[in-house]
Amino acid sequence: MTFSESGINVWAMTGFQVLPPQNFEVTEAGRSRKGILIESNHELVVIGVNRINNGSYPYMASFLAIPVESLGLSYFAVTARDRAEILIVAGYANTTVTVKVNGMLSHEGTTFQTGGSFTSTLNEFDTLLLLGRSTDNSLTGTHVTSNTVVSVYSGNKYMSIGSSNHMVQQLVPVQAWRSLHVTVPPTATTYELMFVAAYPNTSVRVTCVHESPIGFMLNVAGSSTSMYLEDAPCVTVSSKPVSVTMFVRSQLFDPVMIRIQPLQTQSHKIVFLVKPDDIDAELVLVSAAGNEISLDDINLVLKPIPGTKYRFLIVSVIIGSHIINCSQRCQISAYIHGHHGMEATGYPIHAIVSTLYIWLE
16 A cells, blocks of 8 residues: 655644544554655654544544654553553565564464563554454553664553543653653643663652652563542652553543653753644643743742642643743643543654663663
8 A cells, every 4th residue: 555645845833734644544463554754845743643532432542653763672552451462663665573472362363461572574654553452451561672662552452441442552762761761740630650671670760749759670571550649749759760650530621641751951941732622722831840841931830849849830732833942942741631522642852862772780
């Protein structure tokens, strides 16, 4: 199959929507050729929107696309426990992908359980979809490695957490993981965090407002734990890099899976996009103290998180492109949470990792 859109002129701070043909939807387990390449002569912000109809009720999830220069060779999946999925997309010919399973999945007629592994060779635009074998089966901690960079997505075709939704996030490679995360839930929600270790013997300490710190160990690479934190802002510090994923719950709209970016230094300016589906959208932003921040040239007043040196703000944002400016280099973590009716979605706002490093054991 082929699909092409070319010669598109997108003016600064404007957007353009591309609707791939429906037959590019990856629905069957195994290998297919459905990858899509986006190239431009200047930097772009790209949001992917994933939709599925389950009977008469539609479900929606979104992800922030990660540019090729920030991809890597090692990923750990994060999913909930219901109809888990992992999608791998190759950008180059002769890409060798090795999957070490955590959970249970089938590949080419063989069932693989925790500790089992297999290798597959993909060419440019090839996709490999891996499906969990049961409705009560998480694939969190499944390790995907490759000989050249690949895009990896994980989530759930359908997941019920109070209400129900389709969930997906594009994973960041292990070399982009960090050790400091600050989490604040959207308005009128509670949340659960999923922590995954990339390296053995990782100690994690979670301190939430008005609560005693909670410490635990992740002893094996790919090991994980989850923690329900109600609606309190929390600070997570780990001895080695971890990934942190938020599962947002609400009585007002569907649950959402959001990849939480570590609190790290970014450039002076960050451009982000609120896509058309997010009729009611919030920007949830966390920053270290001592930095003046503006949103679309309006100075922001952030609230302190009690007992910490961090600040946060939850502010409504309209559909379209926005700019965050910082008086110094931004040290922030931020995401969009949006919904219309019961449908809800969420995604981080900045994708380019300025400094990548590998933890040396």
